[in-house]
Amino acid sequence: MRSQRTLQWLVGGPPFLFLVVFFLLPALIMLVASFRYPGDFGGLAPLVASQPGEEAGLTAESYAVFLSDWVYAEIFAKSFGVAALTTFVCLVMAYPVALLIARSPKRNRDLMVLLVVLPFASNFLVRVYAWMIILGPFELLFSRFAVIVGMVYVHLPFMILPLYTNLEKHDPALLDAAQDLGANAWRRFWRVTFPLSLPGVFSGAALVFIPVLGMFAIPEILGGKDDWIVGNMIKESFLGTRDWPFGSMLSLMLTLAVLAVAGGTSWLAARGMKGT
Amino acid sequence: MTRRLALGVEALGIAVLFASFLASGGKYVLAGAAFALVGAAGLLGALGGRRELPNFWLWYASLLVYAFLYIPLLIVVIFSFNDSKLNAEWVGFTTSWYGKLFADEAMLQAAVNSILIACVAAAIATVLGTMAGIAMHRFRPRILPLLVFTPVAMPEILLGVSLLIFFLNAAQPVLGRLGIEFTLGLGTVVIAHVTFCIGFVAIIVRARLAGMDESVFEAARDLGASPWQTFRLVTLPLIMPGVLAGALMAFTLSIDDFVITFFTSGVGTRTLPLEIYTMIKVAVTPEVNAISALLMALTLALIVLASRLAPDLMRAKAE
Amino acid sequence: MKRAAFAAVIALAAGAAFAGPQDVLRMFNWNNYMTEQTVARFERRCGCRLAQDYYSDNEEMLAKLAAGAAGYDLLVPTGNAVEALTKSGQLRPLDRAKIGNLANVKPQFLDTWFDPGNQYSVPYAYSLTILGYNVQKMRELGLPTDTWAVIFEPQYLEKVRGKVTVLDSQRELFAAALKYLGYSANEADEAKLKQARDLILRAKPYWAAFNAASYFKELTVGNIWLAHGYSNDFFTAQQDAAKAGRRFAVAYTTPKEGAVFALDNLVMHKSGKRPDLALQFIAFWLEGEPSAELTNTIGAGNPNRAAMPLIDPAIAANEAIFPSTEKFSRLEMLRDYDRRTRRRLNRLWVEIKVR
Numbered sequence: 035m036r037s038q039r040t041l042q043w044l045v046g047g048p049p050f051l052f053l054v055v056f057f058l059l060p061a062l063i064m065l066v067a068s069f070r071y072p073g074d075f076g077g078l079a080p081l082v083a084s085q086p087g088e089e090a091g092l093t094a095e096s097y098a099v100f101l102s103d104w105v106y107a108e109i110f111a112k113s114f115g116v117a118a119l120t121t122f123v124c125l126v127m128a129y130p131v132a133l134l135i136a137r138s139p140k141r142n143r144d145l146m147v148l149l150v151v152l153p154f155a156s157n158f159l160v161r162v163y164a165w166m167i168i169l170g171p172f173e174l175l176f177s178r179f180a181v182i183v184g185m186v187y188v189h190l191p192f193m194i195l196p197l198y199t200n201l202e203k204h205d206p207a208l209l210d211a212a213q214d215l216g217a218n219a220w221r222r223f224w225r226v227t228f229p230l231s232l233p234g235v236f237s238g239a240a241l242v243f244i245p246v247l248g249m250f251a252i253p254e255i256l257g258g259k260d261d262w263i264v265g266n267m268i269k270e271s272f273l274g275t276r277d278w279p280f281g282s283m284l285s286l287m288l289t290l291a292v293l294a295v296a297g298g299t300s301w302l303a304a305r306g307m308k309g310t
Numbered sequence: 311m312t313r314r315l316a317l318g319v320e321a322l323g324i325a326v327l328f329a330s331f332l333a334s335g336g337k338y339v340l341a342g343a344a345f346a347l348v349g350a351a352g353l354l355g356a357l358g359g360r361r362e363l364p365n366f367w368l369w370y371a372s373l374l375v376y377a378f379l380y381i382p383l384l385i386v387v388i389f390s391f392n393d394s395k396l397n398a399e400w401v402g403f404t405t406s407w408y409g410k411l412f413a414d415e416a417m418l419q420a421a422v423n424s425i426l427i428a429c430v431a432a433a434i435a436t437v438l439g440t441m442a443g444i445a446m447h448r449f450r451p452r453i454l455p456l457l458v459f460t461p462v463a464m465p466e467i468l469l470g471v472s473l474l475i476f477f478l479n480a481a482q483p484v485l486g487r488l489g490i491e492f493t494l495g496l497g498t499v500v501i502a503h504v505t506f507c508i509g510f511v512a513i514i515v516r517a518r519l520a521g522m523d524e525s526v527f528e529a530a531r532d533l534g535a536s537p538w539q540t541f542r543l544v545t546l547p548l549i550m551p552g553v554l555a556g557a558l559m560a561f562t563l564s565i566d567d568f569v570i571t572f573f574t575s576g577v578g579t580r581t582l583p584l585e586i587y588t589m590i591k592v593a594v595t596p597e598v599n600a601i602s603a604l605l606m607a608l609t610l611a612l613i614v615l616a617s618r619l620a621p622d623l624m625r626a627k628a629e
Numbered sequence: 630m631k632r633a634a635f636a637a638v639i640a641l642a643a644g645a646a647f648a649g650p651q652d653v654l655r656m657f658n659w660n661n662y663m664t665e666q667t668v669a670r671f672e673r674r675c676g677c678r679l680a681q682d683y684y685s686d687n688e689e690m691l692a693k694l695a696a697g698a699a700g701y702d703l704l705v706p707t708g709n710a711v712e713a714l715t716k717s718g719q720l721r722p723l724d725r726a727k728i729g730n731l732a733n734v735k736p737q738f739l740d741t742w743f744d745p746g747n748q749y750s751v752p753y754a755y756s757l758t759i760l761g762y763n764v765q766k767m768r769e770l771g772l773p774t775d776t777w778a779v780i781f782e783p784q785y786l787e788k789v790r791g792k793v794t795v796l797d798s799q800r801e802l803f804a805a806a807l808k809y810l811g812y813s814a815n816e817a818d819e820a821k822l823k824q825a826r827d828l829i830l831r832a833k834p835y836w837a838a839f840n841a842a843s844y845f846k847e848l849t850v851g852n853i854w855l856a857h858g859y860s861n862d863f864f865t866a867q868q869d870a871a872k873a874g875r876r877f878a879v880a881y882t883t884p885k886e887g888a889v890f891a892l893d894n895l896v897m898h899k900s901g902k903r904p905d906l907a908l909q910f911i912a913f914w915l916e917g918e919p920s921a922e923l924t925n926t927i928g929a930g931n932p933n934r935a936a937m938p939l940i941d942p943a944i945a946a947n948e949a950i951f952p953s954t955e956k957f958s959r960l961e962m963l964r965d966y967d968r969r970t971r972r973r974l975n976r977l978w979v980e981i982k983v984r
Contacts, residue, residue, distance in 0.1 A: 041449075041537055042445065042449045042451065044439050045444055045445045045448070045449075046441065046442065046445030046446075046449065046451060046454050048438055048441060049438040049439065049441050049442035049445070049454070049457075049458065049508055049512075050442075050453075050454055050457065052438055052504070052505075052508070053457040053458065053461070053505065053508065054457065054565060056473065056476075056501055056502075056504075056505045057457060057460070057461050057469075057505050058457060059476060059480070060472035060473050060475065060476040061460070061464075061470075061472055062473040063472055063475055063476055063480070064468060064471070064475075067475070077497055127375050127378070128375075129376050130367075130368050130371035130372045130375060131371075131372045132378070133368055134365060134369065134372045135370070137365060147538075147555070148610075149376065150376075150379070151558055151562060152606060152609065152610060153379050153380065153382075153383045153606075154562045155562065155565065155604045155605055155606050155608075155609035155610070156383065156386060156603070156605060157566060157582060157583060157586055157598070157601075157604045157605070158566045158568070158583065159568075159583065159586050159587060160386055160586065160599060160602045161382050161383070161386065163567040164382035164383070164385040164386050164389070165382055166383055167331065167389065168331050168381070168382065168385065180388075185350065187378070187379075187382065190375075190378075190379065191559075191562075192559070195514065195555045195558075195559060196513065196517050196555075199514060199517060199518045199521075199551055199555055200517055200518070200520075200521050200553075201554045202551065203518070203521040203522060204521075211544075228412060230521075233517050233520045233521060234517055234521070237513050237516075237517040238516065240459075240462070240513065241462070241510065241513065244462060245462075245466075247465065248464070248466055248467065248468075250463025250467075251568070260455055264465075265465060265467075268465055268467055268468070269467055272471060278471070279468075281468075281471075282468070282471075282578040285464065285465055285467070286468075287467035288464075289460065289464050289468070293460070297460075
């Protein structure tokens with residue numbers, strides 16, 4: 035038993051410590067920041083008032099503003115919609131590629147994976163600008179369509195790679211068995227391959243859905259006047275109005291919402307898995 | 311025969327679509343022709359014999375997806391030869407931007423920084439992320455998953471700002487009292503990148519472990535292998551494709567990261583995305599396309615080199 | 630063997646990343662706000678290296694400084710940012726004896742509201758936020774080009790639906806709306822701000838996008854016919870359109886109701902390590918030739934009298950870059966709001982973006 039514990043600390047310890055210092059601590063600082071007043075010229079107001087009448091200390095003002103208005107809920111809903119659509123399109127586009135790579139002879143697979151990843155060795159912004167060139171003449175620029183295309187484009191390999199690593203491990207014998215039992219290609223896919231690939235699907239979905247919510251560059255560059263999402267709002271808070279408490283509060287709200295969705299989905303997934 | 315022909319027609323359709331972006335007139339006609347060709351390919355494929363090319367529809371769809379991935383890329387490369395400062399439309403051919411690039415010390419320095427940071431950050435993140443993935447799969451701890459996945463869930467801007475405040479208001483004074491001068495620089499950027507990359511690697515490694523047959527590990531244990539031996543001879547080879555995929559992902563994320571790097575880089579620490587983003591206000595000249603094209607070529611060369619020098623790593627050992 | 634080669638490459642790269650000459654003047658500047666010739670000339674004169682980091686927005690610069698980034702000798706903030714910096718005690722006062730000829734600066738740019746007596750700052754260059762447009766299209770559609778009405782009034786907007794962009798900046802867009810309504814661009818009264826918001830929301834359906842970065846590109850190509858933006862950007866767009874031989878020309882004018890005018894200044898940051906080099910640079914800039922180079926290259930407004938003879942006559946005659954005294958009186962610099970008004974404005978901005 036003791037060796038089990040030491041093993042756990044040996045293997046899990048280093049990442050744990052690293053993240054506590056470089057993630058948890060800063061996050062706690064952020065949490066405190068959301069309860070502070072914004073500084074007069076940006077940043078944060080001091081915790082202890084150095085002059086009488088100066089606003090300092092803790093306050094729940096940011097949260098009060100957020101909860102008192104429907105408009106923020108609207109933005110969150112819109113952002114989740116964009117993220118969900120992007121995730122779905124990514125899944126539909128990624129699946130054939132992941133499946134093809136997984137089923138190809140081993141010597142070809144590395145090349146095909148490389149071909150998927152290579153575009154992402156070039157700069158993100160330059161690729162988005164390339165989409166401006168492509169969509170401009172077709173008058174599709176500055177629209178929701180352009181934003182989705184941009185988001186899908188940037189996140190596609192994040193869906194392909196986890197799916198592929200999962201699909202590669204599938205036992206072909208299962209599919210043969212299904213075929214012998216009379217299932218056609220579609221049924222074989224839907225009843226055997228897809229359910230088995232669900233962990234990969236969820237990994238990929240997590241890697242697409244979440245970053246999309248925090249993105250601001252793509253809506254800024256490709257989006258029209260109605261394509262403002264949470265990421266833009268947060269960026270505006272930090273880099274526009276310099277209202278750090280508000281920006282921190284928004285970020286925390288977003289994180290909570292995402293964790294809720296993630297928790298909900300994995301709970302559903304666990305239940306679904308029990309059924310198979 | 312018919313199905314291979316169908317794929318060929320599809321490829322032709324994609325090429326025509328691509329050409330229509332570059333053509334200055336008749337764009338819509340060409341685009342229409344392209345879509346017609348792709349549709350025709352689909353039809354041919356549907357009618358084709360069942361014996362040729364068993365995964366025809368997979369090939370068909372994958373070709374479209376690969377085209378989707380690569381057409382903007384080709385545009386990036388082709389427009390790096392565009393004789394226009396604003397680079398919004400094709401004007402003329404010139405190689406002057408490459409010349410300007412090699413004289414642009416700042417840009418080159420930024421590129422070197424980016425690559426350096428990406429390599430180091432990816433290496434550290436892969437090691438820590440793999441450990442985390444294994445630990446989470448094997449021991450099912452309660453706190454570690456939260457710590458590992460929340461950085462992935464948080465908007466990057468939050469991570470960036472919180473780390474900046476941490477470095478400057480906590481790390482710097484504490485280390486200063488110990489006599490160590492600590493400032494923002496390449497090191498802080500690496501730390502920041504590792505923080506958000508660990509989660510990605512861990513997800514991939516854990517997904518891979520989840521799809522595996524537990525009996526292999528049990529067998530190894532029954533045969534008397536120590537945990538380290540089990541890891542080295544059984545686990546690691548089995549998860550290697552996942553580890554490599556994670557490493558590749560971490561490298562990609564790092565080399566392209568803007569938001570977190572923006573907040574955690576110090577005076578004089580430029581990376582390529584930072585350099586490019588600050589050009590947005592004025593003009594993203596074709597010089598930027600040029601360096602993107604070169605970076606792609608470099609990454610390709612590095613990966614090919616790696617696969618030549620260490621071919622075993624690229625194939626899963628458990629065959 | 631392979632490992633050694635790998636290590637060598639890393640070492641080389643690391644060396645390249647960390648090496649550098651000792652005499653370095655570190656400057657935090659707007660992107661493309663100094664020509665290469667200027668940099669080269671200064672480096673030759675001082676025998677040092679000029680290392681620039683860039684930002685594309687005052688807010689970016691202030692955000693980084695607010696979080697404690699240090700080491701810059703010179704910054705180039707706009708007026709309201711100078712105020713923020715002086716009030717938070719981040720600037721070093723200028724050594725009058727060493728900064729050179731302050732008398733070279735046109736008097737209207739000295740002794741400003743944000744730095745009375747020029748204790749901390751010296752004017753660098755300026756730009757205006759105005760209207761840029763496709764000359765042929767505006768003429769064809771019979772639209773006025775010298776008033777903000779053309780981006781706010783539905784009767785005009787109808788004709789250019791989907792071909793107009795406005796700046797993606799809270800202060801700039803509200804300033805344009807407030808100016809059009811006849812108020813000050815620094816109006817903080819909630820009722821008037823709400824009026825501006827309503828004006829904006831009424832016009833929004835006709836706009837294509839809120840865009841602060843690539844609007845002039847789209848203008849040059851012809852995808853956009855009318856834009857709310859900066860004079861420097863329109864200058865570049867005009868040149869590029871001419872060079873590419875387009876069938877239309879790009880022009881820009883300052884609306885008659887007035888506009889925002891941004892004066893950028895050289896200031897010395899407290900944490901800079903080479904104040905001597907910084908002062909040398911300020912003296913160098915005040916001579917006039919360097920700023921003239923900048924004006925000729927990007928069309929930046931020039932506050933320096935000594936530079937005027939060196940500027941391209943076509944640019945010097947351009948009213949949008951060098952406004953007449955009469956027009957100048959209707960220009961306003963933006964002042965920072967207090968934090969309550971900032972939050973209020975942010976709330977209105979969110980509404981504008983969402984509704």
